[in-house]
Amino acid sequence: MSVLAAFDWSFIWEQRSELAHGLVKTLEVSAIGIAGAFAIGVALGAARAHRIPVVSQLAAVYVEVIRNTPILVQIFLLFYGLPQLTPYLRFEPFTTAWLAVMIWGGAFNTENYRAGFGAVPYRYREASLALGFTPLRTFFSVTLPIGSRIALPSSINTYISVLKNTALMTAIGFPELTNVARSIAAVTFRDAEMIVVIAIVYLAVVWSLSIVIRFVERRLALPEEA
């Protein structure tokens, strides 16, 4: 408590607009990353669950590479490694930021959705095919809605991690919340204040995100789960 008491709160207040700017960048990158991770998860999760040749094997390699390397290394590879290979793959920090969290989240989400689609009881697909749905329509009308609900709790964890991982973009100098706070601290030597304040902001954001998602989850809850 004494630490907090020693804080200069008016200083933090003065930095509010700059911090808000960083927060907006964090949210932008997260939003794109989460949307992308969702799309990758559904597409590759389906390919994995239905064992679609070639795509399924490639997806498996992708998931293994991403899961077994630190995300920081992945960010550096994107930002510093790719331009070495070809100058056409030189990305802005912003592009690198959302691309990195999207690729990372997509890999974890592929696993979430693979498990979700795999857990859809066969009788639902059988009923759907027997009613005259094409295999594609069966996927969109039955496997996707039921499997997504099964995958929802684990994919929510992935989305929350995507948001938190945006903090690592400070390593490539992208001005998101953490980076902004560190820059302010660097010139003002108020490290403690800045670190605590962004911790609180992250906590608040992730918490509200969780509340929203839990609400959605309850609305979507699978009505037959007895």
Place this chain on the structure above:
Amino acid sequence: MTNPGGKDGGASRPEAMIELKDLTKRFPGQKQNAIDGLTLEIPTGEIVIFVGPSGSGKTTTLRMINRLIEPTSGRIILEGDDVTSVNPDKLRRRMGYVIQQVGLFPHLTIAENIATVPKLLRWKRDRINTRVEELLDMVGMEPATYAKRYPKELSGGQRQRVGVARAMAADPPVILMDEPFSAIDPITRGRLQNEFLQLQTQIRKTIVFVTHDIDEAIKMGDRIAILDDRSHIAQFDTPETILSAPANAFVEDFIGSGASLKRLNLTRVTDVPLVDWPTANVSADRESIRERLLRSDKGSVLLLDDEHRPVRWVNAGDLDRSDEPLLETGLSATPAIEQQATLFDSLNEMLNSLQGAAAVVDQEGAYKGVIDIETIGAAIRTMRGEARQRYRGEEEQQTGGLESREEPES
């Protein structure tokens, strides 16, 4: 390509809705065929039951009819069209399908579940809504109460009803049912079976029904195909003939003991004449009841309440015991038998009640008559005679009818 009236096919034999011709299935990596050269005609408007021990291939056969499993060889003819290689999705829209665990979509309401096929066929919204209500009514579920519910909120029996409604949504000529009632408690199962038979008298669909339960087969089937290993047909005939003239030892074994008792499942109370029994109102005085008893040849009087519902059986001894109220003497006459019940149910009730007779009531529970051991005995004799005649008739045809007909009767 339907030929109306079946003019050239013989009037007694309905034309086939589905023909299976030398249908064979071998699963990859297996040495022998799972289904081995099955040939069968499924007549229009009948319930055909596939019954057999587990592993006999009955479910595989059913799934080959709508090509959820593709046959390795052989042909499937539906209404005269060869459908062995047409688009399977289009084929399946001509066949409703009810599966064992129902498979209602858990994320859709009852109305949405029933509407799946009409939506697929792009019906107009109004037409879909009307059809959903009609179907819910048809399976005995109040549309206003159930349309908006989710499958989870229904009992097993109700889900099964919705499953049947969903299968019939676009009015397909054929309905395939894979052990539809097997996961349901015996009491509800019996009720669903009766309701389904009642429904079938109105809709007259061609139904292929798979079960492992020979009693269900006897009760539900117009014709039964008893399947041996690899879907070899051990016998394909009416329940009556199968019970009275099993084709071979396998069929005999499969029917099990008590074929006579099982035959009682074939006859409904509506099919037999009821006995006229002396009745009296519960509030009638003992003297008038005794008088009625003496005037009849029955040993007891059936007391009815003011709504004409059977209450108790009383005999002379009960009437003598004037210290006890009439309603506490004698034997209980409830539960009474409904008219759709089979003779088997009636016999069961008689044995339970010690009365040797059971009161029959209509849908409102009002007294219609009495069924007794005599009635059942007579029914058994009739059935045996009919079956024997049919069996002999068939043998005559096979061995050359003229010769045997000329043989003098001793």
